[in-house]
Amino acid sequence: MKNGDIVGVCGLNQDPYKGGTEVGRVRRLYILPSVRRFGIRRLLMDSVITEDKKYYQMLVLKTDNLAAALFYQSIGFSVKSDSDEDTHFVKLS
Numbered sequence: 001m002k003n004g005d006i007v008g009v010c011g012l013n014q015d016p017y018k019g020g021t022e023v024g025r026v027r028r029l030y031i032l033p034s035v036r037r038f039g040i041r042r043l044l045m046d047s048v049i050t051e052d053k054k055y056y057q058m059l060v061l062k063t064d065n066l067a068a069a070l071f072y073q074s075i076g077f078s079v080k081s082d083s084d085e086d087t088h089f090v091k092l093s
Helices: 040-052 066-074
Strands: 008-014 023-031 058-061 088-091
Touching: 008 040, 023 040, 040 058, 066 088
Parallel strands: 023 058
Antiparallel strands: 008 023, 058 088
16 A cells, blocks of 8 residues: 555466365456555565465466566466466465
8 A cells, every 4th residue: 555545466376277175266456657666566465475375276377468477477476388278376385
């Protein structure tokens, strides 16, 4: 939040493509353009990952945006090439 305004959002739910409750899916990470490049995206994802470790063993996501793909890889996600539903994953320990 900045001056009481929400500047970013990130959705998460149980992955509907997997047959269990061990996998979470990151959805719709968005940061307002006026506050980008201040590390908010990283802080938000760090919070999501910390919280998700309580519930999931793995997080997955799908993106077709190269900049987003590079960001996710920079924070520890690996490229997943054997799935139509996911492009990246990270194991939570």
